[in-house]
Amino acid sequence: MSTGIVFFSRSNNNRVGAEYLAGRLKAELVELVEKKGRKGLIGFIKSGYQATTGKRSELQGEPWKEIEHCSTIYLMTPIWGGNITPAMNAFLHQADFKGKEVTLITLQADPKGGGSEKVHDHLRSIVENSGGTFLKGFALHSDVPGKFAGKEYIQSQLDKIV
Secondary structure, three states: OOEEEEEOOOOOHHHHHHHHHHHHHOOEEEEOOEOOOOOHHHHHHHHHHHHHOOOOOOEOOOHHHHHOOOOEEEEEEEEEOOEEOHHHHHHHOOOOOOOOEEEEEEEEOOOOOOOHHHHHHHHHHHHHHOOOEEEEEEEEEOOOOOOOOOHHHHHHHHHHHO
16 A cells, blocks of 8 residues: 655645655655646736636646555645646546545645635545545645745644644
8 A cells, every 4th residue: 555645836835745745654756747837927827717717737747647556645736716726637637536545735825724625625526526535635824826835834734734
């Protein structure tokens, strides 16, 4: 039985969290990398629009195949515009969660986690419709959009849930 952590990160918040969690859980890391980048103001605006409209981005490789052997999956993604990122959306619609236990960790600018319940419920339905078991969703705070919250801040929040 192995554990995989699938993450998307634009501002390094999820990357730092995923790497820390992988070390603690002795898990494999799978980074979602988009074929087209999201740099600058135009990338920021495009990101929000695509997230709110439920778009899926094109991903490099086939990251959903990298978790086929894992029985436990952690998904880590920012929340953009009240929705999951286009990269995670693309991954979710390709991955087979049959027989897997899935935990979701979202990071967002709102320190109270506003809107995260909707995102967690949406992801829960995708996982369960694919034959997986959704264990829990955690909403963590990062920083204002596009900013890195800091390694210690992200790690201290993860310490409370793992």
